[in-house]
Amino acid sequence: MTIWCRFDDDGDARFGRIDGDTVTAIEGAPWGTYSETGSRHPLAAVKLLIPCEPRTFYCVGVNYPDHIVKMAAMRGTEPKFPKKPDVGYRAQSALIAHGETIVKPPDAGEKFQYEGELVAVFGKRCRNVPKERALDYVFGWTIGNDVSERGWQASDGTLWRAKNADTFKPMGPWIVTGLDPNDMTTIIRLNGAETDRFATNKMVFDTATYIAEVSKYCTIEPGDVMWMGTDGLPQNMTPGDTVEIEITGIGTLRNPVVAG
């Protein structure tokens, strides 16, 4: 297990290995060839950046049975389970790092909600891989908050602003390698109070299944990410709130909410 962050190293965006309280900067990407730069910083003193910059940003929409049932009940509709793994895309422009501020747009409605998600970070180019070997292409795991404005999600023709407005995609705090995605719990807290807790592997289609299916048609590159969906019934966030997504083994992604 190794923990890798991306951070502001005196003005340069660099990856760093976290050992205890210390960040050791590297030149290069942790999934490629790299060398230590000699630069070391206390973890508490560095400004964390998004842990990678995906070229293609994959995101699974509905992937937990309980979430599907509860969201349908809330809308007064029948639950619709996905018949096959259909992935979606999100906007790179919406990504923010751990600790950065989620800005609620002035015209966003009350149903402005978090979604806590496991994120696979790829480390190798991946095309046409069988499910059995799919996780070999995952470098490590991080956490995403798929911030969603439910009014726009219902009214618009696409998810463009409902899920992709600026700051709607917190990701971090770092990437952890060597973890078993079948042995994680996701815990969500709003202002310190737990609002949801679920076994991270209770997915309709697991990460390996998604990677195998997507890679039949699309080449996944190192540094690309796949967000794996959320469970439960997300709650509303209002300016002044702080939302935390913890996934055991990875850490906690924490972001305050402010009014735009």
Added chain:
Amino acid sequence: MTIWCRFDDDGDARFGRIDGDTVTAIEGAPWGTYSETGSRHPLAAVKLLIPCEPRTFYCVGVNYPDHIVKMAAMRGTEPKFPKKPDVGYRAQSALIAHGETIVKPPDAGEKFQYEGELVAVFGKRCRNVPKERALDYVFGWTIGNDVSERGWQASDGTLWRAKNADTFKPMGPWIVTGLDPNDMTTIIRLNGAETDRFATNKMVFDTATYIAEVSKYCTIEPGDVMWMGTDGLPQNMTPGDTVEIEITGIGTLRNPVVAG
């Protein structure tokens, strides 16, 4: 009017200015600060690359009245006109350059079709710009072929493979600055025979309207692209075909189709 390409300069991806038959390489991006490298090549001898690498890849879905009417008639449904400008996202991994090969996946159906589209390439960071000034943020214009597998488009929960499988997004051949998007004609040819011709500005919502709306919520960065939709009724492509999208003032994007 200046023509800018991106090309393989002895192994390095570089932008180049095209003057007549000559490409002059630059260091940097044409929308930023740059300098000439001294490297010059005959245009005919260079391998063109995709003309920019967007961080966020915006694509307008249905934006021409005639296309909406004809596609609905083909499906036997009522035409549905968009009520507001809702943009979508496409996968960077699907982009290929002028001259590169569109690969029809082995399990793709008969309705494997081109869509010829005007593409705005941004040159300045853009947030919250009024419609009247929106085109000031466009550096120049290029051409996109929004290759689509209609069976998957109808059957899947998202457009992920229908419009984003590898090679499904030809873009190029280059970027032309100083053009008036209201004075262009799009001409589509399959194996040299014209299959469609339309005034490029007959959009439901024009480029400036889209930029103004998107930039209310999303920060558009230099090098990002917005594909503006197609008109007409696209035809099927089969391996062995060559598809050309010409937009007057820009040039011709030409790609052969092969079987995967």
